[in-house]
Amino acid sequence: MIWGLGCWVLVGFLIGSFWYKERKKTEKSGVPKGNSFWPLIGETLDFIACGYSSRPVGFMDKRKSLYGKVFKTHILGKPIIVSTDPDVNKVVLQNHGNTFIPSYPKSITDLLGKSSILQMNGSLHKRVHGLIGGFLKSPLLKARITRDIENSVKLSLASWKDMHPVYVQEETKKFTFEVLIRVLMSVGPGEDLDILKREFGEFIKGLICLPIKVPGTRLYKSLKAKDRLLRMVRRIVEERRMAMDGVTDEKGPAIDAVDVLLRDTNDSNETQRLPLDFISGNIIEMMIPGEDTVPMAMTLAVKFLSDCPVALNRLVEENLELKRTKTHSCDDYAWTDYMSLPFTQNVINETLRMANIINGVWRKALKDVEIKGYLIPQGWCVLASFTSVHMDEENYENPYQFNPWRWEKTGTVINSNSFTPFGGGQRMCPGLELSRLEISIFLHHLVTTYRWVAEKDDIINFPTVKMRKKLPITVTPIQP
Numbered sequence: 001m002i003w004g005l006g007c008w009v010l011v012g013f014l015i016g017s018f019w020y021k022e023r024k025k026t027e028k029s030g031v032p033k034g035n036s037f038w039p040l041i042g043e044t045l046d047f048i049a050c051g052y053s054s055r056p057v058g059f060m061d062k063r064k065s066l067y068g069k070v071f072k073t074h075i076l077g078k079p080i081i082v083s084t085d086p087d088v089n090k091v092v093l094q095n096h097g098n099t100f101i102p103s104y105p106k107s108i109t110d111l112l113g114k115s116s117i118l119q120m121n122g123s124l125h126k127r128v129h130g131l132i133g134g135f136l137k138s139p140l141l142k143a144r145i146t147r148d149i150e151n152s153v154k155l156s157l158a159s160w161k162d163m164h165p166v167y168v169q170e171e172t173k174k175f176t177f178e179v180l181i182r183v184l185m186s187v188g189p190g191e192d193l194d195i196l197k198r199e200f201g202e203f204i205k206g207l208i209c210l211p212i213k214v215p216g217t218r219l220y221k222s223l224k225a226k227d228r229l230l231r232m233v234r235r236i237v238e239e240r241r242m243a244m245d246g247v248t249d250e251k252g253p254a255i256d257a258v259d260v261l262l263r264d265t266n267d268s269n270e271t272q273r274l275p276l277d278f279i280s281g282n283i284i285e286m287m288i289p290g291e292d293t294v295p296m297a298m299t300l301a302v303k304f305l306s307d308c309p310v311a312l313n314r315l316v317e318e319n320l321e322l323k324r325t326k327t328h329s330c331d332d333y334a335w336t337d338y339m340s341l342p343f344t345q346n347v348i349n350e351t352l353r354m355a356n357i358i359n360g361v362w363r364k365a366l367k368d369v370e371i372k373g374y375l376i377p378q379g380w381c382v383l384a385s386f387t388s389v390h391m392d393e394e395n396y397e398n399p400y401q402f403n404p405w406r407w408e409k410t411g412t413v414i415n416s417n418s419f420t421p422f423g424g425g426q427r428m429c430p431g432l433e434l435s436r437l438e439i440s441i442f443l444h445h446l447v448t449t450y451r452w453v454a455e456k457d458d459i460i461n462f463p464t465v466k467m468r469k470k471l472p473i474t475v476t477p478i479q480p
């Protein structure tokens, strides 16, 4: 009895002192106002509940009205400063002087290798980001991959006419994975691709889970899947290195991300090659930001267009016009044809603004930083919320209305502080242009092949953006 009471007193004391320490940390002047609420749970339940509602920014909006655009809270086990201010977000993203480093929940850091591009910092990050970004943005890759994307999209769309209904979220995932793997390591359809798909699916399930690594837990199974993936990718990378070493001729342009990383020798010093394990790990980790984002953007474009027939009609008109021109001239489509359709690009901007597939980024301050009069103390995490900025009336008139025409006035301000679906600064998404190209090709072939009717479905925003019913639609081929 006495023991039981003693334990409760001890637990109470530990929680109380933890809470007191947390409060003390934030009592420095300039630290944003807010409510840390209960230790450990904090305001997590409200945060999750808003994620499941139709207004995920409800959590931010409520606190913004009480404490201002930058506030402190306690979510997902961490005290955190949330910024809904585009100027503050810009400074956090720019990261001058390496002040902010990525800070992910524990299950994610356990699954990512220490040398993952998503976690590395400083000069190594700059080097790898530069190599991958340079490759993914190159016109040569875009020209070549356009044919592959077209083939995958057309093959997939052809199968839709026999499906009743088509689950857009599932179907888009299939061909975008194929494209991603081709870009990263030139593996085409076949047994290897099927294994990669299966093991990656198992690996990714553990990204948001309890950080407990014992046999039987989700994290444990995901780590095992990662080991199997690593062995497989390592074999592919080794074979490629051997093939490369046997060739003495002048090298052509890099064919995929493996090639780019294998060729890099840091200032032409052959001994400074990136290690094979490092390359294999990074190839797997690059699948994470690329795998779910593009199909979700496509799915949400279909959802928003289904709910807005005027925008859909304008999109169909513009794309049919391009199709007529191409049929008439008998030319292949160039990647620039897809990217130069202004209304289609506006539809993509508007989809990315409203979809908020990456709702924000998490960083940790390495020292005290003052931005716009707010103090972010050393060691604190900051969530630079993109969703709040994208859905703020101060930045966008009628933010909940899908209105691609708004971009005609503002233009494609991809780097503006108020439009950051791909992040910004040193970690700005290197897959930005490839993603836009894939979505453009998909929309073109979808709207020039089919009409569709979508069943009612809702968007869920927690833990990641998804459609509750995977967006079922029924398609009817357009009569030629």
Ligand code: HEM
Binding pocket: 102, 117, 118, 129, 132, 136, 180, 183, 286, 289, 290, 291, 293, 294, 297, 357, 358, 361, 362, 420, 421, 422, 423, 424, 426, 427, 428, 429, 430, 431, 432, 434, 435
């Ligand atoms: C609509 C699609 C996409 C969206 C919305 C998106 C969004 C983002 C965002 C917001 C970041 C910044 C994360 C941060 O600052 O911590 C990021 C980083 C990254 N993305 Fe994407 N992404 C997309 C597609 C892709 C694709 C297709 C690839 C690969 C082919 C890719 C590869 C990466 C990589 C490697 C990083 C890490 C960059 C670094 O930390 O240096 N992304 N992405």
